[in-house]
Amino acid sequence: MISYYGCLWLVSLLNLVWCFVQAWECTPGKEMAWNILSLFTTSGMLFLEISLLAFLLQGNHASGLQALTRTFVISGLIVALDLLLKAIYLFGFGVPLFIDNSEHPRQIKWGLWVVHRLVLTAIYGSILFMYHYKWRERPAFYKYVAFMFILNALELFGALTGNGASFGFWLYSATIVCYHTFYLPLLYITFLANFFEEEDMHLENVYYSEMKDAGFFDADCE
Known part of the structure:
Protein backbone atom coordinates (compact mmCIF):
# COMPACT_ATOMS: atom_id res chain seq x y z
CA MET A 1 0.00 0.00 0.00
CA ILE A 2 2.96 2.34 0.61
CA SER A 3 4.04 1.88 -3.02
CA TYR A 4 0.54 2.67 -4.21
CA TYR A 5 0.54 5.73 -1.97
CA GLY A 6 3.74 6.94 -3.65
CA CYS A 7 2.15 6.52 -7.09
CA LEU A 8 -0.86 8.43 -5.81
CA TRP A 9 1.34 11.35 -4.78
CA LEU A 10 3.07 11.45 -8.18
CA VAL A 11 -0.21 11.39 -10.12
CA SER A 12 -1.66 13.97 -7.75
CA LEU A 13 1.17 16.36 -8.59
CA LEU A 14 0.64 15.79 -12.33
CA ASN A 15 -3.08 16.34 -11.92
CA LEU A 16 -2.48 19.52 -9.93
CA VAL A 17 -0.25 20.92 -12.67
CA TRP A 18 -2.87 19.87 -15.26
CA CYS A 19 -5.52 21.86 -13.37
CA PHE A 20 -3.35 24.98 -13.03
CA VAL A 21 -2.39 25.17 -16.73
CA GLN A 22 -5.86 24.71 -18.20
CA ALA A 23 -5.30 27.85 -20.28
CA TRP A 24 -2.70 25.97 -22.34
CA GLU A 25 -5.49 24.08 -24.06
CA CYS A 26 -6.59 27.24 -25.91
CA THR A 27 -3.20 28.99 -26.11
CA PRO A 28 -1.42 28.98 -29.50
CA GLY A 29 1.97 27.35 -29.26
CA LYS A 30 1.10 25.41 -26.09
CA GLU A 31 -0.80 22.57 -27.75
CA MET A 32 2.15 20.18 -27.72
CA ALA A 33 2.93 20.78 -24.04
CA TRP A 34 -0.76 20.46 -23.14
CA ASN A 35 -1.13 17.19 -25.06
CA ILE A 36 1.97 15.66 -23.44
CA LEU A 37 0.89 16.72 -19.94
CA SER A 38 -2.65 15.44 -20.51
CA LEU A 39 -1.35 12.18 -21.94
CA PHE A 40 0.81 11.38 -18.91
CA THR A 41 -1.77 12.64 -16.41
CA THR A 42 -4.58 10.48 -17.80
CA SER A 43 -2.24 7.49 -18.12
CA GLY A 44 -1.17 7.91 -14.50
CA MET A 45 -4.76 8.01 -13.30
CA LEU A 46 -5.60 4.98 -15.42
CA PHE A 47 -2.64 3.19 -13.82
CA LEU A 48 -4.12 3.92 -10.38
CA GLU A 49 -7.51 2.59 -11.48
CA ILE A 50 -6.18 -0.65 -12.92
CA SER A 51 -3.72 -1.21 -10.06
CA LEU A 52 -6.44 -0.83 -7.47
CA LEU A 53 -8.79 -3.25 -9.25
CA ALA A 54 -6.05 -5.79 -9.94
CA PHE A 55 -4.82 -5.70 -6.33
CA LEU A 56 -8.22 -5.90 -4.62
CA LEU A 57 -9.61 -8.60 -6.91
CA GLN A 58 -6.74 -10.92 -5.96
CA GLY A 59 -8.12 -11.13 -2.44
CA ASN A 60 -6.06 -13.31 -0.11
CA HIS A 61 -4.72 -15.61 -2.80
CA ALA A 62 -1.27 -14.04 -2.86
CA SER A 63 1.20 -12.58 -0.43
CA GLY A 64 1.84 -8.86 -0.31
CA LEU A 65 4.96 -8.94 -2.49
CA GLN A 66 3.41 -11.35 -5.00
CA ALA A 67 0.20 -9.31 -5.22
CA LEU A 68 2.12 -6.05 -5.63
CA THR A 69 4.41 -7.44 -8.34
CA ARG A 70 1.54 -8.98 -10.27
CA THR A 71 -0.50 -5.80 -9.92
CA PHE A 72 2.21 -3.49 -11.22
CA VAL A 73 3.07 -5.81 -14.12
CA ILE A 74 -0.56 -6.08 -15.27
CA SER A 75 -1.20 -2.37 -14.81
CA GLY A 76 2.04 -1.37 -16.51
CA LEU A 77 1.36 -3.49 -19.60
CA ILE A 78 -2.22 -2.24 -20.02
CA VAL A 79 -1.31 1.40 -19.46
CA ALA A 80 1.70 1.15 -21.80
CA LEU A 81 -0.56 -0.20 -24.55
CA ASP A 82 -3.13 2.53 -23.91
CA LEU A 83 -0.40 5.19 -23.87
CA LEU A 84 1.03 3.93 -27.16
CA LEU A 85 -2.38 3.93 -28.84
CA LYS A 86 -3.17 7.48 -27.70
CA ALA A 87 0.29 8.69 -28.73
CA ILE A 88 -0.22 7.25 -32.24
CA TYR A 89 -3.59 8.99 -32.54
CA LEU A 90 -2.23 12.22 -31.10
CA PHE A 91 1.18 12.60 -32.73
CA GLY A 92 0.92 10.19 -35.67
CA PHE A 93 -2.51 11.11 -37.03
CA GLY A 94 -2.84 14.55 -35.45
CA VAL A 95 -6.12 13.78 -33.68
CA PRO A 96 -6.69 16.38 -30.90
CA LEU A 97 -7.64 13.94 -28.15
CA PHE A 98 -7.23 16.38 -25.29
CA ILE A 99 -8.34 19.62 -26.95
Missing part, protein backbone atom coordinates in the same frame (compact mmCIF):
# COMPACT_ATOMS: atom_id res chain seq x y z
CA ASP A 100 -12.10 20.08 -26.80
CA ASN A 101 -13.62 22.12 -29.60
CA SER A 102 -17.34 21.75 -30.22
CA GLU A 103 -17.15 23.84 -33.40
CA HIS A 104 -14.88 21.38 -35.19
CA PRO A 105 -15.63 17.92 -33.79
CA ARG A 106 -13.49 14.97 -34.86
CA GLN A 107 -15.44 11.77 -35.35
CA ILE A 108 -12.37 9.56 -34.94
CA LYS A 109 -11.62 11.25 -31.59
CA TRP A 110 -15.10 10.60 -30.25
CA GLY A 111 -14.99 7.06 -31.57
CA LEU A 112 -11.84 6.39 -29.54
CA TRP A 113 -13.36 7.87 -26.38
CA VAL A 114 -16.54 5.81 -26.89
CA VAL A 115 -14.51 2.60 -27.05
CA HIS A 116 -12.37 3.66 -24.09
CA ARG A 117 -15.35 4.49 -21.87
CA LEU A 118 -17.29 1.45 -23.06
CA VAL A 119 -14.49 -0.86 -21.93
CA LEU A 120 -14.20 0.81 -18.51
CA THR A 121 -17.98 0.87 -18.02
CA ALA A 122 -18.20 -2.82 -18.90
CA ILE A 123 -15.38 -3.70 -16.48
CA TYR A 124 -16.84 -1.78 -13.56
CA GLY A 125 -20.34 -3.02 -14.36
CA SER A 126 -19.27 -6.65 -14.46
CA ILE A 127 -17.41 -6.32 -11.16
CA LEU A 128 -20.37 -4.52 -9.61
CA PHE A 129 -22.92 -7.18 -10.52
CA MET A 130 -20.85 -10.38 -10.68
CA TYR A 131 -19.37 -9.95 -7.20
CA HIS A 132 -22.53 -8.58 -5.61
CA TYR A 133 -22.66 -11.34 -3.00
CA LYS A 134 -19.27 -10.36 -1.61
CA TRP A 135 -19.98 -6.68 -1.03
CA ARG A 136 -21.00 -7.10 2.61
CA GLU A 137 -17.42 -8.05 3.36
CA ARG A 138 -15.95 -5.13 1.36
CA PRO A 139 -18.35 -2.15 1.50
CA ALA A 140 -15.64 0.41 0.65
CA PHE A 141 -14.76 -1.44 -2.56
CA TYR A 142 -18.45 -1.64 -3.45
CA LYS A 143 -18.94 2.12 -3.05
CA TYR A 144 -15.83 2.82 -5.12
CA VAL A 145 -16.85 0.50 -7.96
CA ALA A 146 -20.42 1.86 -7.94
CA PHE A 147 -19.14 5.44 -8.17
CA MET A 148 -16.75 4.63 -11.02
CA PHE A 149 -19.45 2.69 -12.89
CA ILE A 150 -21.85 5.65 -12.76
CA LEU A 151 -19.13 8.13 -13.74
CA ASN A 152 -17.94 6.07 -16.70
CA ALA A 153 -21.53 5.43 -17.83
CA LEU A 154 -22.14 9.19 -17.89
CA GLU A 155 -18.89 9.74 -19.78
CA LEU A 156 -19.89 7.03 -22.25
CA PHE A 157 -23.26 8.69 -22.88
CA GLY A 158 -21.55 12.06 -23.30
CA ALA A 159 -19.01 10.60 -25.74
CA LEU A 160 -21.76 8.91 -27.77
CA THR A 161 -23.60 12.21 -28.23
CA GLY A 162 -20.67 14.63 -27.99
CA ASN A 163 -19.87 14.45 -31.69
CA GLY A 164 -23.08 16.18 -32.67
CA ALA A 165 -25.04 17.36 -29.63
CA SER A 166 -24.07 20.28 -27.45
CA PHE A 167 -25.57 18.58 -24.36
CA GLY A 168 -23.43 15.49 -24.92
CA PHE A 169 -20.33 17.65 -25.35
CA TRP A 170 -21.16 19.51 -22.12
CA LEU A 171 -21.88 16.27 -20.22
CA TYR A 172 -18.62 14.67 -21.31
CA SER A 173 -16.62 17.77 -20.36
CA ALA A 174 -18.38 18.01 -16.98
CA THR A 175 -17.67 14.36 -16.15
CA ILE A 176 -14.00 14.80 -17.11
CA VAL A 177 -13.77 17.74 -14.71
CA CYS A 178 -15.44 15.67 -11.98
CA TYR A 179 -13.05 12.79 -12.66
CA HIS A 180 -9.93 14.93 -12.31
CA THR A 181 -11.37 16.75 -9.29
CA PHE A 182 -12.81 13.94 -7.20
CA TYR A 183 -11.05 10.72 -8.19
CA LEU A 184 -7.84 11.17 -6.20
CA PRO A 185 -9.63 12.41 -3.03
CA LEU A 186 -12.01 9.46 -3.44
CA LEU A 187 -9.09 7.02 -3.40
CA TYR A 188 -7.60 8.57 -0.30
CA ILE A 189 -10.86 8.79 1.66
CA THR A 190 -12.06 5.32 0.66
CA PHE A 191 -8.89 3.26 1.04
CA LEU A 192 -5.87 5.17 2.34
CA ALA A 193 -7.25 7.26 5.20
CA ASN A 194 -8.09 4.20 7.33
CA PHE A 195 -4.78 2.61 6.40
CA PHE A 196 -2.77 5.48 7.82
CA GLU A 197 -5.01 5.73 10.87
CA GLU A 198 -4.23 2.08 11.56
CA GLU A 199 -0.53 2.78 11.06
CA ASP A 200 -0.68 5.71 13.49
CA MET A 201 -2.51 3.56 16.04
CA HIS A 202 0.12 0.86 15.65
CA LEU A 203 2.90 3.38 16.21
CA GLU A 204 1.13 4.77 19.30
CA ASN A 205 0.88 1.24 20.72
CA VAL A 206 4.57 0.68 20.04
CA TYR A 207 5.53 3.94 21.74
CA TYR A 208 3.28 3.14 24.70
CA SER A 209 4.83 -0.31 25.11
CA GLU A 210 8.35 1.13 24.98
CA MET A 211 7.52 3.84 27.53
CA LYS A 212 5.85 1.28 29.79
CA ASP A 213 8.90 -0.99 29.62
CA ALA A 214 11.10 1.99 30.46
CA GLY A 215 9.07 2.64 33.63
CA PHE A 216 7.43 5.93 32.68
CA PHE A 217 4.08 4.83 34.12
CA ASP A 218 5.38 3.31 37.35
CA ALA A 219 4.76 6.56 39.26
CA ASP A 220 1.13 6.57 38.20
CA CYS A 221 0.65 3.08 39.51
CA GLU A 222 2.09 4.05 42.89
